[in-house]
Every structure is written in structure tokens, then in C-alpha cells.
Amino acid sequence: MNEPAETAEKTPLEERLIDLIKLKGPITVADYIADALGHPHDGYYMSQTPFGTDGDFTTAPEISQIFGELIGLWLVDAWRGMGAPKDFNLIELGPGRGVLMEDILRAARLRPEFIRGAHLWLLETSGRLRVEQQRRLRGGGLDPMWADEFADIPSAPSLIIANEFFDCLPIHQYQRVKSGWRERLVGLNDSETGLDFVLGKTPPKATIGLPPASESKEGDIAEISFATRDFTAELCNLLTDHGGHALIVDYGHMQSGLGDTLQAVRDHKFWPPLASPGRADLTAHVDFEALGAVAIDHGAVAHGPVSQGLFLERLGLNLRAEMLCKDKPTEQVEKIRSGAYRISAPDQMGEIFKVMSLSGPNLSAPSGFDDL
DSSP states (O other), X not given: OOOOOTTOOOOHHHHHHHHHHHHXXXXXXXXXXXXXXXXXXXXXXXXXXXXXXXXXXXXXXXXXXXXXXXXXXXXXXXXXXXXXXXXXXXXXXXXXXXXXXXHHHHHHTXXXXXXXXXXXXXXOOOXXXXXXXXXXXXTSSSOOEEESSGGGSOOSSEEEEEESXXXXXXOEEXXXXXXXXXXXXXXXXXXXXXXXXXXXXXXXXXXXXXXXXXXXXXXXXXXXXXXXXXXXXXXXXXXXXXXXXXXXXXEEESXXXXXXXXXXXXXXXXXXXTSXXXXXXXXXXXXXXXXXXXXXXXXXXXXXXXXXXHHHHHHTHHHHHHHHHTTOOHHHHHHHHHHHHHHHOTTTTTTTEEEEEEEOTTOOOOTTSTTO
16 A cells, blocks of 8 residues: 655664554554654654755745745734734744745835834744754844744734644544544554554544545545644634734645545655655645634634635735846846746646635734635
8 A cells, every 4th residue: 555665765763663563553644644754863854854955845935035025024914904013923833944934034124113023933843944944044133932832932912924834734544434434544564564554443433523424435535633623723722812813825625525635755756655754754735624614613713715826916926026037137037937936826836725814803804815
């Protein structure tokens, strides 16, 4: 079921997982993802270089500065809509190499009072990435503070940006069999020398929110991210109690549905999800409908989702691209336009990536969502 790539190597984390499974039995897909990405010594984000052309994948901020600049202006506008508080949190979840925040702050410096009032918090557990963030954001006008957990950030009116954050949160998978649903687990292959998917023996609890068996067929896969539910609830409690907006940009689907979306990427290519854990990035599509439902249940307001392309166009993508092109040499103009195309075109990142805003109650809809 999980044929390894020809270049797959057995990692220390894989060996530990095999020993654990031999001792205690199969583990959930969620536990596998959590270890593969976040193990203190051998997790992907602790030991690898994920981002950019020299890494395994490229995000929108790495492709075009316009992405971060438009979000910076969006944040300033959202701050004004909150009444321009003199003290507020500016929070980025999973800030990568700091490229997005660097562009955000460059744009936001057009409003010095925004910078003066902001307390910059970065939710980051990787020491390697913290060093890169510190280097990149030096001289940006704000001294960043880091948190390992969202609860570590002091409560205050907040503006939160999460670009490709929720897709890395662990998911549970369930497979439809003849008699109903069974949880899909990570166990061992027939020779017990590698990892493979297996099915649990008992039905999951009826309360977790799986579709009725009558609405699925044998072999279907359902995914639930309890981690996303819990994190969204925590985030929305802050917005409800103290006010603010969270801007969530990620790839996924607008409506809940069935399907196996777990995937791994290594060296900008798809990779078998169970091969060489800790050496490849693991993600799953974000269920924006489920995310919005959790927000509403906790007193927040959900705006969107809309496609990333439409959102950026509404914020002035084309105008900003042409401004950057002015008086530039042909080669640079082509690079600017190519980057703008990649982050917005339907056949690139423009459709598969969605944008949603979660907002505190009694706040006007932020830019990009005000006519929905």
C-alpha cells in the first residue's frame, strides 16, 4: 500500500516507530504525522530545510513579495476596523523562514502607529527556523517574541496570520468497510521491516462526526483533524473575548467531503507518506467548512472561504505588480509578473488555495470579504 521510493532510506525515527509498533501495536495516522513533523530530534521541521528552492517546497511568500505586502496592508486595514488599538498582538502561526512577516512589516511601516502598537509573536517550535526568523526580521521595526504553544501568548486584541499552517496539523483517517467505519492506522508491512497502513478492529465512536455509512461506499476515506478543531476553538476564544481577526490561507476544500488527502513532498516532488519519516513534509487538505463551523460554535464570525486568486485580486494584486514593474529591466519585469501569476492563476495556486477570515463578534467584514 505504501511502496517506498527508490531513494528512500530508513531513518532513525522509522526504526523507533517500528520498535514501538512491535511493542504496543499500530498507531494513529495523527500520531504518525505528529512524530514525523515534530519529533524533538528527528522530526522534519527540527532537522530538515523545508522552504525555498533548496528545500522541499515553495510557499507563496517565497514566490512573490506581493503576497506578503498585500497581506500587510490587509492587516493594517483590519487594525483600523478594530478601532486602531494602541496595544495589540500581531501573531504569525508557523512563520517558516520569516519571509512572509518580513514583507508584511515592510508594507505595514507605511502606518507607523500600527508598528508602534504591535507586539509581534511567532508561534514556532523549531530552533533552526527561529534562528532564521531572527536573522531575517532584524531591523524590521519590531522585535519578535516566540511561543511554543498558542496559550503562551498573552491575551490581547489580536491580528493573526496563518499561511500553510493548518495543513500540517495531524489528521485521523477512517476507511469505510462493509460493516461500517474503521480507523486507518500505521502498522507494519508483512515482513515487519517497514511501515504500512492497516485498519483498526473496532468501530470508532459515533460521536466523532463521521458521515453515515449510507452516504459512503466501501473503500472511501474520511478525514477528521481533532487538532484543528481544538486549535481553532482556542484561537476563536481569544478573538471572541478580546477582538481581532485571523487570516487563514491554505490549500483545501470549501465543503466537507470524502477522500484521502494525506501527502508527502520531498525535493519538490510527491513522496510516499510512510517512506523515510522525518525526511519529507507531510500535509493534508484543510476542511474549511469544518473549520468555519468550529469558529461559529465558539462565538466567532467566519468570512469566506474564497479562492486565493480572487482574494489577492480584490486586494489589488495586478495594480501592485504593475507598480513594481515600473522602470524595471525586462528580466525583472518577467520575474515579477511570473510570480504574480503563480500565486493567483487558477491553474497554479489561485484555486486550490483558499482564504478565510475568522473574526471577533461585532466587527465589520475585513477587506476581501466585505461583499460576500
